Amino acid sequence: MSDLPPDLPRLRTLETWLALSLDRVRQQIAAAEQQAAVDVHREPPPVPDWLVEYGIGIGRTPVRVHGGDCWDTRSRCHPADRDVARRALVNGVEACTHCRPDTVLGVLD
Structure with missing residues (x-):
């Protein structure tokens, strides 16, 4: 059928x-x-020199600075230039413990 x-x-x-x-x-x-x-x-987009990771929620303040090629980045990271990354570190934003942008940028405690 x-x-x-x-x-x-x-x-x-x-x-x-x-x-x-x-x-x-x-x-x-x-x-x-x-x-x-x-x-x-x-072409894939160029890898930024620095990344600033932002928190979750209202206000989304910076929580961590990474090198552009860091493997420990999250989806909340945004490209940043050298001055923005240094300013964030100077203002107390945590440096990534893996890529150590504070060492590379010369911003140490």
Whole structure:
């Protein structure tokens, strides 16, 4: 027992609908492949020299300073230049214990 219609007109209608659907799927595949090719050739963004990690919640104050290539960063980190990183450390923001930006920036207790 088939789940397809038994008569020729409805089978032809179904065939037309499937052909149109297949064309749409193939167009979408082509667009996705084209986008993937563009993404492969796109340069990754440059690694920032410094990162400032911000806390959670209202006010989101700085909680830690990292070197740009530190492995212990979180999603709440934002790029910072040398002056911003030094100012944060001088103002009491904690330095990452792994990459030690306070040592590199010359801001030691």
